[in-house]
Amino acid sequence: MSDKKKKKLTPIQQQYQDFVQKREPKRPVIKNCIYAFLVGGTICLIGQAISAFYIHFFHFDEKSAGDPTVATLVFISVLMTGLGVYDHIAQKAGAGTIIPVTGFANAMASAAIEHRCEGYVLGVGGNMFKLAGSVIVFGVFSAFVIALVKVIVTKYLGGF
Amino acid sequence: MIFFWAFVVGGMICVIGQIMMDVFKLTPAHTTSTLVVIGAILDGFGLYEPLIKFAGAGATVPITSFGNALVHGAMAEANKMGIIGVITGIFEVTSAGISAAIVFGFLASLIFKSKG
Numbered sequence: 001m002s003d004k005k006k007k008k009l010t011p012i013q014q015q016y017q018d019f020v021q022k023r024e025p026k027r028p029v030i031k032n033c034i035y036a037f038l039v040g041g042t043i044c045l046i047g048q049a050i051s052a053f054y055i056h057f058f059h060f061d062e063k064s065a066g067d068p069t070v071a072t073l074v075f076i077s078v079l080m081t082g083l084g085v086y087d088h089i090a091q092k093a094g095a096g097t098i099i100p101v102t103g104f105a106n107a108m109a110s111a112a113i114e115h116r117c118e119g120y121v122l123g124v125g126g127n128m129f130k131l132a133g134s135v136i137v138f139g140v141f142s143a144f145v146i147a148l149v150k151v152i153v154t155k156y157l158g159g160f
Numbered sequence: 161m162i163f164f165w166a167f168v169v170g171g172m173i174c175v176i177g178q179i180m181m182d183v184f185k186l187t188p189a190h191t192t193s194t195l196v197v198i199g200a201i202l203d204g205f206g207l208y209e210p211l212i213k214f215a216g217a218g219a220t221v222p223i224t225s226f227g228n229a230l231v232h233g234a235m236a237e238a239n240k241m242g243i244i245g246v247i248t249g250i251f252e253v254t255s256a257g258i259s260a261a262i263v264f265g266f267l268a269s270l271i272f273k274s275k276g
Contacts, residue, residue: 029182036178037171044170047217067256078264082272095177105261112269139196143230146204147246
């Protein structure tokens with residue numbers, strides 16, 4: 001809780017906040033990091049293997065193999081989300097499953113499945129980006145600003 | 161050798177995410193959004209492409225590559241069409257990930273039932 005919010009609380013509420021902070025279990029940061037490293041690394045390793053597969057058998061080159069690789073990983077992750085396997089892995093691996101593109105697919109698929117009971121248009125269509133939308137919004141906005149600055153600097157100001 | 165570096169670099173990016181979540185107490189949504197912005201900034205300085213050359217899928221699979229790909233698409237289109245290309249080209253490269261996620265996610269909602 002931030003200091004600004006703390007000032008507004010009554011003394012008893014402050015006492016309670018301190019009490020909560022003491023009782024909150026310490027997060028096992030090192031253990032979590034090791035899990036995240038191993039699982040995240042494994043997912044990237046699988047991705048590398050898939051892209052090697054596409055380069056070898058379907059004659060993609062190293063650059064164009066990225067797209068089918070990402071699509072395949074997304075497919076696997078959505079399938080595992082639907083079967084309920086992904087969340088079990090995610091509980092242990094934390095960021096190891098959230099940071100790779102599979103986590104993005106998992107967020108979308110789980111939101112879609114969860115809200116299906118509200119109907120296909122309002123439920124599935126409306127909620128699909130509920131969790132994953134922030135990534136797209138901030139990604140696109142920052143990319144827009146960066147690309148704009150870069151274009152102006154390199155094209156119109158003659159570069160550095 | 162690229163398999164080894166894919167594992168190490170991909171794992172390290174995930175560790176950075178884990179530290180952001182555990183030490184700085186960010187939610188997963190904040191963490192992924194921040195990493196996407198970091199990826200976009202790195203590509204703005206031309207630093208992400210060497211990482212992809214070095215680590216392969218270790219750099220393309222984590223969500224940071226999403227920001228990188230957005231900038232890349234925008235820049236490629238901007239070089240062809242001028243400043244308007246920044247808007248028209250932004251999804252050019254990331255299309256695979258997003259459309260795959262939408263299509264498969266929708267199919268999953270047709271097939272699977274919520275367990276909660």
